[in-house]
Amino acid sequence: MTLDQFDVAVVGGGAAGLSAALTLGRSRRSVVIFDxxxxxxxxxxxxxxxLSRDGLAPSELLQVGRGEVISYGVRFIGHTAAAVRGDVDTGFVVTAGNGTEIAARRLILATGVEDRLPAIPGAREAWGRFLLHCPYCHGYEVRDRPLAIFGGLPGAVGQALLIRQWTTDLTYVTNGMALAEEDRHKLLARGIDVREGAITALVLDGGRFDGIRLDGGHTVRVDAVFIRPPARPRTELIASLGGTLDASGFAHIDPSGRTSIPGVWVTGNLVDPRAQVITAAGHANAVAMEVNANLVDDDVHTALLALD
Ligand SMILES: Cc1cc2nc3c(=O)[nH]c(=O)nc-3n(C[C@H](O)[C@H](O)[C@H](O)COP(=O)(O)OP(=O)(O)OC[C@H]3O[C@@H](n4cnc5c(N)ncnc54)[C@H](O)[C@@H]3O)c2cc1C
Structure with a gap:
């Protein structure tokens, strides 16, 4: 069976994948995107x-982005890319969860990360509404309100010192973990309360947030909680192609986003879990230009061989 052939397959249709697809579509490349x-x-x-889209619903940005890429002839497949095989010489084959297979000369992976939330009641329900990770995303919306830090995780003290920029009413809850004296001094010096105790639940009452429940049963009443959960990169496809990953599971890449697998690039949160939407989209735009330049080199090479 002859497969539909594309210059580039993009896996992941968030801000990064759509931005890469837009740049490549406008470069007159044939592009397919799986999401x-x-x-x-x-x-x-x-x-x-x-900038210019502050406060928009996340789904609305992506809906507009999908419309834009489709207008340049990009094919959008609303399914998981379940498997990838091949290499840069023979071409890559991507198989979607619905069984669709396509062939592509180059791959861009923009599959993002998965936030590993604490396994306590309320965490999943509160995530993105009352349990927040990024003050640049949501800090302004909860400014001057009583807030808490989910302590005990790597970077939690630094996060507390940062969040203090948005409110003076801040409590660092240790979650039963030891707090270094130096860190305690820094928190207290900035007027941040320190509350000892293990966190057993985040308490929601309908659409309202009540606060943090501690092991003794007491609830620390705050309007929102900031946390730095570990982020797991979705690198299964890179690993299946034999790409090298670091100890945290992120792909080894060069400054252009190229992985150790020739013909495969990564972008967005998959490269940098701290990247905001604008940063992820911007990085993907640069990666797309690299991929296009790589295809131009390939096209020249093929043309020269045809002359011999
Ligand atoms: C709760 C929360 C709120 C946030 N708020 C903001 C904010 O206000 N402003 C801001 O700038 N940033 C915000 N961020 C950060 C923002 O989410 C990221 O910057 C952005 O999502 C990164 O885009 P991305 O395309 O790299 O990844 P994603 O947006 O996560 O997109 C990855 C896409 O790939 C898909 N995918 C994964 N695996 C496959 C596969 N095998 N096949 C096909 N598709 C696949 C996923 O389903 C997903 O659609 C927030 C993050 C969180 C967690």
Missing amino acids: AGEPRNAPAAEMHGF
């Missing part, structure tokens, strides 16, 4: 910090 439809910021009602 499982679970962007990281989906739980949030609003997207902030994207």
Whole structure:
């Protein structure tokens, strides 16, 4: 069976994947994009910090982006890319969850990350509404309100010192973890309360947030909680192609986003879990230009061989 052939297959249709597809579509490349439809910021009602689109619903940005890429002839497949095989010499074959197979000369992976939330009641329900990770995304919306930090995780003290920029009413809850004396001094010096105790639940009452429940049963009443959960990169496809990953599971890349697998690039949160929407889209735009330049080199090489 002859497969539909594309210059580039993009896996992941969030801000990064769509931005790469837009740049390549406008470069007159044939592009297919696969998307499982679970962007990281989906739980949030609003997207902030994207110049000219501040406060837009995350789903609306993607809907507009999908329309734009399709207008340049990009094929959108609303399914997971379940498997990838091949290499840069023979071409790559991508198989979608619905069985569709396509062939592509180059791959861009923009599959994002999965936030690993604490396994306590209320965490999943509160995520993106009352349990927040990024002050640049949501800090302004909860400014001057009583807030807490979910302590005990790597970077939690630094996060507390940062969030203090948005409110003076801040409590660092240790979650039963030891707090270094130096860190305690810094928190207290900035007027941040320190509350000892293990966190057993985040308490929601309908659409309202009550606060943090501690192991003794007491509830620390705050309007929102900031946390730095670990982020797991979705690198299954890179690993299946034999790409090298670092200890945290992120792909080894060069400054252009190229992985250790010739013909495969990565972008967006898959490269940098701290990238905001505008940063992820911007990085993907640069990666797309690299991929296009690589295809231009390939086209020249093929043309020269044809002359011999
Ligand atoms: C709760 C929350 C709120 C946020 N709020 C903001 C904000 O206000 N402003 C801001 O700038 N940033 C915000 N962010 C950060 C923002 O989510 C990221 O910057 C952005 O999502 C990164 O885009 P991306 O395209 O790299 O990844 P994603 O948006 O996560 O997109 C990845 C896409 O790939 C798909 N996918 C994964 N695997 C496959 C596969 N095998 N096949 C096909 N598709 C696949 C996923 O389903 C998803 O649609 C927030 C993050 C969170 C967690």
